[in-house]
Structure formats: C-alpha cells, structure tokens
Amino acid sequence: MKQIYTSFDEAVxxxxxxxxxxxxxxGLVGIPENLILALVRSNVQHLTVISNNCGVDDWxxxxxxENKQIDKMIGSYVGENKxxxxxxxxxxxxxxxxxxxxxxxxxxxxxxxxxxxYTPAGVGTPLAEGKEVRTFDGKDYLLQxxxxxxxxxxxxxxxxxxxxLIYNKTARNFNPxxxxxxxxxxxxxxxxxxxxxxxxxxxxxxxxxxxxxIEGKQEKRIERYTIRERTAEGGN
Amino acid sequence: MKQIYTSFDEAVxxxxxxxxxxxxxxGLVGIPENLILALVRSNVQHLTVISNNCGVDDWxxxxxxENKQIDKMIGSYVGENKxxxxxxxxxxxxxxxxxxxxxxxxxxxxxxxxxxxYTPAGVGTPLAEGKEVRTFDGKDYLLQxxxxxxxxxxxxxxxxxxxxLIYNKTARNFNPxxxxxxxxxxxxxxxxxxxxxxxxxxxxxxxxxxxxxIEGKQEKRIERYTIRERTAEGGN
Amino acid sequence: xxxxxxxxxxREQIARRAEQEMExxxxxxxxxxxxxxxxxxxxxxxxxxxxxxxxxIGIGRFPYEDEVDPDLINAGKEIVTEAKGASYCDSAESFxxxxxxHLDLAVLGGMEVxxxxxxxNWMIPGKMIKGMGGAMDIVHGSKxxxxxxxxxxxxxxxxxxxxxxxxxxGTGVVDxxxxxxxxxxxxxxxxxxxxxxxGWTIDEITEATGAPxxxxxxxxxxxx
Amino acid sequence: xxxxxxxxxxREQIARRAEQEMExxxxxxxxxxxxxxxxxxxxxxxxxxxxxxxxxIGIGRFPYEDEVDPDLINAGKEIVTEAKGASYCDSAESFxxxxxxHLDLAVLGGMEVxxxxxxxNWMIPGKMIKGMGGAMDIVHGSKxxxxxxxxxxxxxxxxxxxxxxxxxxGTGVVDxxxxxxxxxxxxxxxxxxxxxxxGWTIDEITEATGAPxxxxxxxxxxxx
Numbered sequence: 001m002k003q004i005y006t007s008f009d010e011a012v013x014x015x016x017x018x019x020x021x022x023x024x025x026x027g028l029v030g031i032p033e034n035l036i037l038a039l040v041r042s043n044v045q046h047l048t049v050i051s052n053n054c055g056v057d058d059w060x061x062x063x064x065x066e067n068k069q070i071d072k073m074i075g076s077y078v079g080e081n082k083x084x085x086x087x088x089x090x091x092x093x094x095x096x097x098x099x100x101x102x103x104x105x106x107x108x109x110x111x112x113x114x115x116x117x118y119t120p121a122g123v124g125t126p127l128a129e130g131k132e133v134r135t136f137d138g139k140d141y142l143l144q145x146x147x148x149x150x151x152x153x154x155x156x157x158x159x160x161x162x163x164x165l166i167y168n169k170t171a172r173n174f175n176p177x178x179x180x181x182x183x184x185x186x187x188x189x190x191x192x193x194x195x196x197x198x199x200x201x202x203x204x205x206x207x208x209x210x211x212x213x214i215e216g217k218q219e220k221r222i223e224r225y226t227i228r229e230r231t232a233e234g235g236n
Numbered sequence: 237m238k239q240i241y242t243s244f245d246e247a248v249x250x251x252x253x254x255x256x257x258x259x260x261x262x263g264l265v266g267i268p269e270n271l272i273l274a275l276v277r278s279n280v281q282h283l284t285v286i287s288n289n290c291g292v293d294d295w296x297x298x299x300x301x302e303n304k305q306i307d308k309m310i311g312s313y314v315g316e317n318k319x320x321x322x323x324x325x326x327x328x329x330x331x332x333x334x335x336x337x338x339x340x341x342x343x344x345x346x347x348x349x350x351x352x353x354y355t356p357a358g359v360g361t362p363l364a365e366g367k368e369v370r371t372f373d374g375k376d377y378l379l380q381x382x383x384x385x386x387x388x389x390x391x392x393x394x395x396x397x398x399x400x401l402i403y404n405k406t407a408r409n410f411n412p413x414x415x416x417x418x419x420x421x422x423x424x425x426x427x428x429x430x431x432x433x434x435x436x437x438x439x440x441x442x443x444x445x446x447x448x449x450i451e452g453k454q455e456k457r458i459e460r461y462t463i464r465e466r467t468a469e470g471g472n
Numbered sequence: 473x474x475x476x477x478x479x480x481x482x483r484e485q486i487a488r489r490a491e492q493e494m495e496x497x498x499x500x501x502x503x504x505x506x507x508x509x510x511x512x513x514x515x516x517x518x519x520x521x522x523x524x525x526x527x528x529i530g531i532g533r534f535p536y537e538d539e540v541d542p543d544l545i546n547a548g549k550e551i552v553t554e555a556k557g558a559s560y561c562d563s564a565e566s567f568x569x570x571x572x573x574h575l576d577l578a579v580l581g582g583m584e585v586x587x588x589x590x591x592x593n594w595m596i597p598g599k600m601i602k603g604m605g606g607a608m609d610i611v612h613g614s615k616x617x618x619x620x621x622x623x624x625x626x627x628x629x630x631x632x633x634x635x636x637x638x639x640x641x642g643t644g645v646v647d648x649x650x651x652x653x654x655x656x657x658x659x660x661x662x663x664x665x666x667x668x669x670x671g672w673t674i675d676e677i678t679e680a681t682g683a684p685x686x687x688x689x690x691x692x693x694x695x696x
Numbered sequence: 697x698x699x700x701x702x703x704x705x706x707r708e709q710i711a712r713r714a715e716q717e718m719e720x721x722x723x724x725x726x727x728x729x730x731x732x733x734x735x736x737x738x739x740x741x742x743x744x745x746x747x748x749x750x751x752x753i754g755i756g757r758f759p760y761e762d763e764v765d766p767d768l769i770n771a772g773k774e775i776v777t778e779a780k781g782a783s784y785c786d787s788a789e790s791f792x793x794x795x796x797x798h799l800d801l802a803v804l805g806g807m808e809v810x811x812x813x814x815x816x817n818w819m820i821p822g823k824m825i826k827g828m829g830g831a832m833d834i835v836h837g838s839k840x841x842x843x844x845x846x847x848x849x850x851x852x853x854x855x856x857x858x859x860x861x862x863x864x865x866g867t868g869v870v871d872x873x874x875x876x877x878x879x880x881x882x883x884x885x886x887x888x889x890x891x892x893x894x895g896w897t898i899d900e901i902t903e904a905t906g907a908p909x910x911x912x913x914x915x916x917x918x919x920x
Contacts (some may be wrong), residue, residue: 079826101791101833113571315602337567337609349795
C-alpha cells in the first residue's frame, strides 16, 4: 500500500532545493540517521529545516550544516554545534527560535488543520515581538500559527507496510507530530513488518500520515554517556 | 500513590451540586458505567455535563437525565434519547451543541493549557453566531475556547496504581482528553494492576492526569447489534 | 418520467456509483446512513482504508457472533471488526486527521446542496435538533467531499438548489453530488452535469435541479 | 562576609534545600544543570515522579553499563533509566501536560529574578543565543516554580533585582528563589525572606539583594 524504499537515496527524492522539511528527534535520539545521510549525498540546497535541535558537528543535522545545505533553521535549542554558531555569526544561516512546547504544538496544529492557537509561553519576552497578545480569563497569551512541511523525515522502532509506526521510549519525541505535518512523510524504521502484525492499540502514528517507509539499521550515538558503576549500589 | 477506591459511591464524592463534569464515551462504548450509576445514587443536582452523547433512555447518562440531575448538556449528538428531547422541549434542560471534532479539540485544549484555537468547522453555519471569524491564508476559521471540568469520569481497560491507563479499541474515544481536562479525574478500570506492570510505551493516559481509580466490571451494552451469519461467508 | 426502480435498488445504485470514487490507497470516511452502505460494494481489489471518526482507522466487516467486542463500533454505533492493518486513536487525534486534510474522500448524506457547494444536512428548523455529530468537521477535512442523496425530496422538490433554505453544515464544501438521477460536479462557475443515471435524460435532470446546470462536454451515462 | 564553603558544597546545599520543596505524590520537572542534581537527593520515602519534557514521565537513575538504551535520555540528553510506573509520550503531549498545569513543581536555574517574579534565564545579549528550549513553556506550566541559583553573580552583583536587565523567559512566573544564601518568596507585595542559609545574616542577605526584601515573621535558618 505504501511506497517501500530499499534505497535511502531514493527515499529522499521528494526533497528539492528550497524545500521545507521537518526532521524528527530530540538531541540525537530518534533522528532518521540514514535519511539525513542520504540528504547530505543528495546535496539539495537552500533547505528550511524544522527540528528541535540541529545535531552535533559530525552527526545528524550537523552534517547538513557542514555541507551548507540549510538556509533557515526553526528549532528550540541549537547549542551543541560550533558550525551552527559560525554560520549564524557569518550571516549564512537564518534562525527562528521557538519555545520547545510552542514548537511541538505548532507542528501538531499544522498536521491537525488548526491554523493558529494561543499559548502563554513567551508573553512579555523578546519572542512576543510582532505577535498578537490576547487576554483570556485575565491571563495573557500569544497567538502562534501552525507549521507544515513539504516533507517530514521521521524515525520509528517498528513500522508496517500500511505505514503504521511504533516508537521506542524517548525516541518518540517530535516524530509523531512531524509525521502528521508533512505533505509527504518518509519513515525510517528499525524493523519493517507486514500490515497486521502490530497491535492496533499500540500504534503511535497511524499509517494515514505516512507515504513511504524504509528499513535501516541505526547507529544511535550517545551525547552524554552518563552510566553508573556496578559497584556503586544504592542511591537514586 | 493514587487514591484507590473500593466504593463507587465514594469515588464520585468530589462531584457536588452545580459541578461541571466530563464523562468519557462515544455512544455507550467506553462510558464509566458504574461511576454513572453511583452519580445517580448520589442524587447531586444541577450538573453541567460535557460528553459526546447523552446515553440512551435506560443506560449511561440517560439515567442522570431521568433523575433530572442535569441542567446543561454540552455534546455533539443527542439523538438516542427520548427523555432528552422531552426535557429540552419543556425547557428543563439547556443544550450546547458543538461539532464533534471541535468538542474533542476544545477538551484537548482545556487539558493542554490552550485557552483558544481556530478551526474551520462551523464557519457560515448557525454555530458561528456570536463567534469570532478570522481568515488565515485566505480561509475562514472560528475561534473556539478550551473546555475544563471540575471532575472527569473516564473508563479504561487497564489501569495501574500510578494512574496510568490503557484503553481498548474504540472505547478510547474522548476518554484521554477528558482525563487531562478534569481538575479531578476518576478512572473506572476493568483491571487494576500494580505500577510497573503496564508497558510504558503502550500507556495512553499517563498517571499525572488521574487522581483516583476504581476497578469495576462492565456490562457493555450494545446499541446496534450488527452481526453477520456464519453461513454468509465472503463479502466485505 | 423514467422507469421507477424500487427504493432499495436506487440506494444500491447510488452506493455502487459512490464506490467508483474510491481508488486503491485512499483513506475514506463514510457518513452515517446510506453512505455506510457504500462499504458493502467496495471492490476487493481496491485497498481502501475506512476511517471512523470515533477513533478507528481501518473499519472491517460486521462481526460473526463469536467475534463481537462491544468496545468496537463504528461512528454509526454498529459493532464492527478491525480491517487488516487497523489502528485506534482518541477522538482528538481522529479529528486532527480529518481537519488536517489527511482523508482522501468523504461520502456523506445531504438534505440540500447549493450551486456554490454549500451543504445542509444536520437540522430542520422546528424539528428536534439531534446534533451535527462529526459532519461539520468532516466536510472541511477531506480532499474530496461527495454527497449522496435523492435528487428530489419526497414532495418532488429539488434538493440541489441555488441557495440552501436549511441551516448550513458548511459553506462551499461539496465537490460532487451523486443522486438517483445524476452525477453533478460543483465547479468554480456552478454546477455541471457529468453523468446521467440510467433512464434519465439531460432535460429531465435539468428540470429536477433547482439551480442552473451546465452539461459537461463528455457527459455520459452512469455505469454501475 | 560569611565563611566560604566550596562551590560543590554550596551547590549540594541548594539542591538539598530544593528537595525539601517536594512532597510525595508530586510530579516535578527539573531543569538542566544544577536543578538536575536535585534528583540525587530525593528522600527515598517520597514518591516523586520526575517528568522530562522530551516525553518521559518517571525518570529513573543513570543506567549501569549493561542497561544503556540510547533511545532513553532526559531533557539534558543524559542517558537514564525508567522509574517504576513510567510512561512515554510525544513532545506535544509532554508540553500539553506542562502548559496545562499538571506539574506540581518546576525547579529551574536562573540568571536574574525580579521582585515581581519575572525570570531571565535564557540569553545574554551579545553572546551566541543557543535557544530557550523548554524553559519558556515550563515557567507557565507548573503550580509552583522554584528558581535555584547563586545569590550574586561572579562579580558580586545581585541576581535578585528590582527589574531584570536581561531578556525575559517569563513575566511574574517565579514563586520561590533558593540560593546559597537564602530562600526568598515572591509575593503579591514583593520579595519576602523566609530562610537564611547557614552563615548568613538577614542584613547581609538584604544587602546582596537588588530589590526591597521583607522579612517573614517566622524567618528561620535553612536546614539541609
């Protein structure tokens, strides 16, 4: 039923110069690693990228930055990346910072056909500049608009041939909303199965939101390897 | 961690005269049957009830109607109930009809701290009377406000002692949003287990939204018993 | 006047014609009543997913007695089964999906359709108002909205009109009307007859339609 | 001036005092940096659920090497484990939970807090802006917002001020400030000193505070 790709290069073919794309993930967790690598190889230019973060210098969206494929970045936190800073200071990269919860809700709104909503985040801050402020029940709120993308790239743990997706732990993050907010959504899944094998009550993203899938092995780099020693029993 | 009730009468004690309550379910599916029965016994009066439907004449919220406990009903479809019609015509019951998707989104907004949002449903219809119309990208939308409740009564298939809930099939419907939109949320669950037994990726309603739980056996009445005969093989 | 078919046969004809709107890969919402009947005629070679606004993506057939799960109903409150690859969601997500224009097609019933695509199908002034249910959301949320209904009322009055007299469900939302007599498209410039039902002439259809009706160059007879 | 404890000891003192804000049954968000440290001191007899805005309700301890799942991190991007009864959700639901005021407590870091509860903690003009992350949402979403920070800057300047000089994170959002020198409440009428840290007098604290400071009737020494 859905397009099942066997080549990552083919899977990103809908992304053209000047496309607006959403890329799932929080930090390096839940990012569609292989689709990003394919996008680097495609060398498409002038992208607007909507993603919570922008990868690190040598992994994730940082690779697109390094290759100078991004014109504009919409995210909530971009502090893990030296090349990002360099390009912003050099005026090569435009940034639109949005509070994380507002970003998540704007993306949800985009996929849900809600053109705009009111939220308290950012009232009285530099973020409110140029935005409508409105009072409901004595409290001030900012008007925020929905966000959509030409193509969304997401990653899931399991997917089926009908496009249904299940995420693992905190690798869910922005992926479900982005899947819904892309005109075309391509999912990179760790395990692709026949429709009918996933439990219908456990599916996080219904296949209606997904146009194409591809199976891929994940590297899953860890940013902060905070383990505890076996000897140090007890405590929290 | 959560209040675990053993008496349904005790579980509805937070609902007082003039309370606004939300009650989960679509038709008779996913309704908190025993909590509704307890509410009838409590005989609290002048309730505002937010629920997609209002039960049938002898079951579900229809029992509250019969007992004249409801002053105002906010829902999307109330056509299964003769006593409802009688009370409306007699001026005993106030009704606020809301498109079903708008109702679902208003409840979600209430629980999510969104005071208002724009939606296309109802533009140019009698529903738009008195509502703000606003154009985004050349299309008209209505402003709709979030809905909250003093107490939400929901039903789940499984629940744990931390308040986490899992719903079965289409019995999910309005329950998750209502769980989040109640100042106090009481869940009637078919099976109550110790925290840690539900799979964290399968939980539909995180326990943060739930203040009390009670285990109860469901009758699960069927409104339209549309079965097919074993002999009539094939077809759709 | 054309040869009368019985009511059931005409309803089946409309439902079968509506089925032709479906293509493999489509996600479709079928309204309550006659639209639900369309499910009975879906070509088994077409892979169509039926969405039910109460939170089921993938409505299956009616259950055998030993398959009945009271927790599993469609939006018409009939017990159903899951289709292969089905999933469940809550009502907010279900309507997010609808409002966000992820459905390819909605087939709904109608009381009146106007030349500009306005639809009235939820209330008759003076009668008890039962509620609009999901209709006001669904008409805004599908890439294509097809209304199926009788061409004229019980009293022989046109149900396709210049301007609706009944309270609206949505403005400018209808793309196509399928009736017992015709298939009519709502276009930028008004109504266009694209198919005639067996037994009906263009003139008879035009006469039974309460708004100007252009005739498509390639107008043809409905085949069902 | 009071006896100097080393920086690590002072941070631990602040974290331990912040822990006293928690009660059994609470849902708590801990900001990145020093607030995250508070988790290390939670009384095991308290049943506190830590929410992580990247979609985890129930942060557990750091994993042993053989427990590491790269898909499981907290908002500071540290790998963690699940606590008992944990659940996961997407980012929209996580912030719905935050914005909808379902959290009982948020403990965040601060650069400046004003007498009216304004908070600045996300950018310094002229320096690279890394982004506000979830802070602007979290300050609006918790029943109680506690800021933990040093009482004065590296240069000895008050960080508790009449009016913030830095761009704001939120206006009127702070309920309580816990520093190395004091616990101060933001009230309708301004700041009130409620606890003094060991080694600091009321006068010393007042002097190091850049806005008028009322002293609570029952002001007491912080016990940690």
